[in-house]
Amino acid sequence: MLLVHHTFSKMALASVLSGDSADFSFDSSQSFAFGGGPGPSGLGLEGTPGDSLSFSVKNPLCVGDDDGVERKIEFLHGTTTLAFKFQHGVIVAVDSRATAGSYIASQTVKKVIEINPYLLGTMAGGAADCSFWERLLARQCRIYELRNKERISVAAASKLLANMVYQYKGMGLSMGTMVCGWDKRGPGLYYVDSEGNRVCGDLFAVGSGSMYAYGVMDSGVRHDLTVEEACELGRRAIYQATYRDAYSGGQVNLYHVHSEGWTRISQDDVLVLHHQYKDQA
Amino acid sequence: MAARYDRAITVFSPDGHLFQVEYAQEAVKKGSTAVGIRGKDIVVLGVEKKSVAKLQEERTVRKICALDEHVCMAFAGLTADARIVINRARVECQSHRLTVEDPVTVEYITRYIATLKQRYTQSNGRRPFGISALIVGFDYDGTPRLYQTDPSGTYHAWKANAIGRSAKTVREFLEKNYTEEAIAGDNEAIKLAIKALLEVVQSGGKNIELAVIRRNQPLKILESKEIETLVTEIEKEKEEEAEKKKQKKST
Secondary structure, eight states, X not given: OOOOOOTTTSOHHHHHHSTTTTOSSOOTTSOOOOOSSOOTTSSOOOSOXXXXXXXXOOOTTOTTOOOTTTSOTTSOBSOOEEEEEETTEEEEEEOOOEEETTEEEESOOOOEEEEETTEXXXXXXXXXXXXXXXXXXXXXXXXXXXHHSSOOOHHHHHHHHHHHHHTTTXXXXXXXXXXXXXXXXXXXXEEEETXXXXXXXXXXXXXXXXXXXXXXXXXXXXXXXXXXXXHHHHHHHHHHHHHHOTTOOSEEEEEEEETTEEEEEEEEEHHHHHHHHHHHO | OHHHHSSSTTOOOTTSOOHHHHHHHHHHHHSOOEEEEEOSSEEEEEEEOOOOOTTSOGGGOOSEEEEETTEEEEEXXXXXXXXXXXXXXXXXXXXXXXXXXXXXXXXXXXXXXHHHHHHTTSSTTOOOOOEEEEEEXXXXXXXXXXXXXXXXXXXXXXXXXXXXXXXXXXXXHHHHHOOTTTTSSHHHHHHHHHHHHHTTOTTGGGGEEEEEEETTSOOEEOOHHHHHHHHHHHHHHHHHHHHXXXXXXHO
């Protein structure tokens, strides 16, 4: 089989979606043409920041730039997402605010992507990038399951995602995600971003509010938390981040990943939580 | 009628044969015998060693090759074709470790090899691989596995199998003698493999090459001394069996 790839005549997206290139195993007889840059109507971040929905914040140091795409990925991801492992699995907590500059575009964004019944991915950075690539990841995971008659491991799923976006390194993708799940090795948590980082860890917080969330998490996290305590810790960490970070807010969405898969625990408006915590104190 | 439909691989004959594939299977039948046995905690591969010319160094042609730490294969057929398949399989084993962070399962690498072989039965300008392979190993969870592939690209799991010259005889022997007790222990499984090969190999232990994988241990190729010891044990057991039968007859 001869596959001729012209790097610039074939759209990057088309080659990713066509069955062979998305093949799991490397075949040395096929060339890897993930194409030159994003196609004309494709993945490029376009339009003025005011038009497109994103979790990203305009870099205050470069006021002159109109086009958000050209800028190096130094801008903060306007969000707070966190995940941590403990004895009963993984807790995933996220806020739900989307900003375009200083305009709050939405307070009800779903930043947790349900890849499959036992894998979750979080969203930070460009909304389109995150949801697109994680949906593609879901497709790959399903193909793996069908071919190998067993669930994909969290390590493998995060590796697939990392390898997919690494092809586009330097081309303006903006994605900082945590892949969380439970596989035969136990609870799994990986941080993957569009820079090509992929790290395994017990605890991560991603986004502009991450520092505030780390403070709360680090002071409260233990391996032997109960499910209740862990959920409350995640919830509190996100709440505190939304309290201080202007670009985080809305609701706190909480998920728990355990051996049977993930469960949606709760969705709490931060204003309600604010009064709750005030009354408690 | 075969004459008109056996040139190109991509042409079916009117009665549904791919003659090139069938001819490839004939080439396999000419190769030296290989036998594979799946025990409880051990998997065994044995091959008939072709006698080497006087000036030839013995160890350059190996018919049993490791694909990874926990998987190995033996083949029957065209050695040159086997080299290509083995190379691709070895690369794939490492690629899998890289992308999935797990070693391959025996089934996965067998499927990869079978897919590779099938691709060559459906391409322009290429002929099928003229080898059948016996792939053995242990999966991550400790289950022993034995698979066989053939030039058409199909693969099946087996408890014990043989390929190459006189494969039928060996397989019949195995069908008779593969019992739970025959594979109860590691040594028993190895002896069964040797016995099976002795059925068709001339001049005994010298022409047998044996490799074993034990759970969580790498491939081990038995030295000729060890094989000789086992062959003598087997012959002793045979004699004892014959003695017992004699006694039964006389009483």
